[in-house]
Amino acid sequence: MRTGGRTFFGHPWGLATLFCTEMWERFSWYGLRAILATFMAASPAHQGLGLSQETAQAVVGVYGALIYLVALPGGWIADRILGARRSVFWGGFVIMLGHISMAVPVTSPVFVWLGLLLIITGTGLLKPNISVMVGRLYPEGDDGRRDAGFSLFYLGINLGAFFAPIVVGGLAAGDRWHLGFGAAAVGMALGLIQYVWGGRHLRGVGERPGVRLSPGERRRFTVLAALGTAVALVALGAWAATGTLTVDRLTVVITALILVVPVAYFAYILLGSHDLTADERIRMKAYIWLFVAAALFWMIYDLAPSKLLFFAADHTDLSLFGVPIQAATTQSFNPLFIMIFVPVFAVLWVRLGTRVSTPQKFGFALVMVGLSFVVMAVAAALAGAGRVSVWWLVLVYLVQVFGELSLSPVGLSVTAKLAPEAFKGQMLGVWFIAVSVGDAVGGQTGRLGRVLSEPAYYLVLAAMAIVAGVALFLFTRRLRAMMAEHHEPGMR
Template sequence: MTATVLANQKKLFGHPVGLYILFLTEMWERFSYYGMRAILVLYLVAETASDNPGLGWANDSAIALYGWYTMFVYVASIPGGIIADKILGQRKSVFVGGLLLVAGHSVLAIEQMWAFYLGLILIVMGVGMLKPNISTMVGGLYPKNQQNKRDMGFYIFYMGINLGAAAAALIVGYVGENIGWHYGFGLAGIGMGVGQLTYWWGQKYLKHVGNLVIDDRDDENAKESKNLFSAIFKHTNSIIGFSITVALGLAIWFLGGSWSYGLLVIALAFAVGVGVVVYNDGNKVEKDRILVTYLSFLIIIIFWGAFEQAGGLLNVYAAQKTDLSLGSFMVPASWFQSVNAIFILVFATIVGSFWVWWKNRGKESSSLFKMAIGVIIMGWGFFFMSVASKEVGYDAAGEVIQKSGMQWLVLAYLFHTLGELCASPVALSFITKLAPERWMAFMMGAYFAATGLGNKVAGLLGESASEFGEFAIFTGIAVFCTIFGLLVLAVLKPLKRLTHEAENLEGKDEQQEGFELADPKLND
């Protein structure tokens, strides 16, 4: 697709109308996801004999399931990205994902255990198809020579995500806790249905973006992308990456005594192998850019491994160890899941404007720099939780007799939000700048898979709180994130060299030699 096609898009407030269709679709998808997330752990740990009965699980078991679920939700983005790149295209993949999500959330409204697990499986499949591809489509709305406009487009898109998340935690959270858990799950499904209808209605504004990209290179140059899984075993570096990961999985299984984590790592060996195949498929510049993208995934895993304590450990902490009374009104614990999203709506424009001001002063403003700063700021939020954990008092039997104030949770979420605004929107935009067009959905899927692994790390840390104590976990996260962010800043210059000025392209056409859209009517 040439830059002319993109330049002729109908605009609203300086951005393509398609951006607002994707904004609304993602807003409702996130309403459904975060609404369900806000009450999932609370439903699992709720007493079975209460007025609003849950499953009565132990805290560590509930957080463990939450970690597995949120990890698989995002790891499913890898096959979702491959399906989009090779079979359906991004636009059709988003539609299929939306249908799966409507079905999954609707099934969760049924009060049966088979429906509970089936609903989670359908949601995993649906997010895997929708999440990486809708984000990639946002980047596809802008020509390559409009990097700043693209970044701002992602900030707008990101506000849609958090508008849905804020409303979900307040509305679904209240309904789930006070009326019935399954009514909350059903309400999340209704939200996804509205999002699906919005996306269907807005197709006329999206026909030129997210279509299947055909690789027109000759067979010799395109051979790596023909059969991804067989290509793993045709090159030394992909075989080595695959074998090392499999060996690690076997060691975890037989030496570490955990078959579940062992199987997970063995399954991820295929993702590692495909990642190396994608790297081999590029030219010199593409290989460098793919490499720095893969390295940025480590930042993402660390960031979300800490940040996603919000849905697990911090959610349980709010319900069980925080004084939730405001006079005679008891604040629902799930409402704290909206604090981050509300802060994003308040501070997104401020943070975005700050980085523009910062760049205009000639200061370092690369995406990698912002991501490192985001990790550090987010980590500092856990120092407030360290203080909160010291306020909690216990009796001789270990029962809580004194709870901490709500202000510590609010302050923690404030710093988490500022860190997220520095790291997450620019990470999405960063990938669309560096990834080859033919692998765009896969690379975005790999990004969300890294997010999923971060979610699993969050679950592991949350589980360990019962063994090591909240103070040790909160303080350890804060210190580790600070040190890690500083290390990224120390190696920033060599990492930036690998991008080959991808963030400073000027006046270049978006079309990449050797590729065209599957629908010839959409080409100039």
């Protein structure tokens, strides 16, 4: 691959195209995410859907869970049918249609549900494949520049995530929800325009599928996809005919189905032969513990756009340095702290080397996210006497980011390391299933509010995370042995 010509901070100019595409896609995603729960919980008099906060939290949880779950079939479609480049384009186009659907200013919720379905579908095509294209911009052996390129790419993600809640939340203020949804659609449209315009700089990356389906395989896939869709529609129709189908119950069923996915997958790996060695089976058993820990982390961490957003709207004095802000703006705290502390943690992990193991990093992450909810419990107790300062949420997000930067960067790495040889490619998608499980279950935790006070709710979740984190510390030696991860004191 040629390396000369115009560059983007010393990288192939195609990175600029993908950087901007992802930035605008994340703008649309985080913009919607910042107002979705409050829109759903707002009364029809305030142009909302009138759902309870508990149900809105469950919907947002399932929505986030499906976003990560569909990355698996999205990657497969790119590899076998469309190729990464066309998958990113059509994914972005479908996402834009989803936001447009939600922006239609009608009272019927049909366009809202259609919009969410389109966004889920489109993100499944775009999200996994644009990252693949970033990696393919670099020639084999250019690992250092590739890693630096991904760092720039992730900066684009967080720039979009930072500005989206401020812009979309500001436009949606005063019950102008559909204007906010429209801004998200415009963001995705801008991403698509520059993706097409800058396509010549991609130098053919992702144009063809890796292993294209044969005509017979394509026919079988079409039949199975149509059959699966028909079965799902018939099942929903039959359920609706009974008069018992509700949004709340549907989220419970989807959550249960999501929980089945990792159980079935790990059972398939461990109970089948697949020519796995004894060491590979032991490493997979260790990975299951890390998978559960990650799911528990995301269960709490991804309550930001629902439970914590409601707290911001209902119980905080929305003012920073004397400047009024929207509740949605609090969703910008997280990406801001990520951009500030990513370089710090990158240096820290290099200096610590293997003295800090993967189980210890996961354990620290769980303790941090647990402590963040201890802070939330204190804030919720104080809120019983009136609104509290929004700086409580600033502190919560700061502590949570310390946890994320201890767990998220090593997640894919440890997944690749522990994956059996026969499942190397597939297992990378399993990490996203952990996020999916966490989001889905986290959405259902709102039901605890029926039996727990607000401070007690946060303390229960905090205790779960802290106990799990401490357990990882206690069993670190055992897990390291199972993972064949050795401590080398002399390394830096």
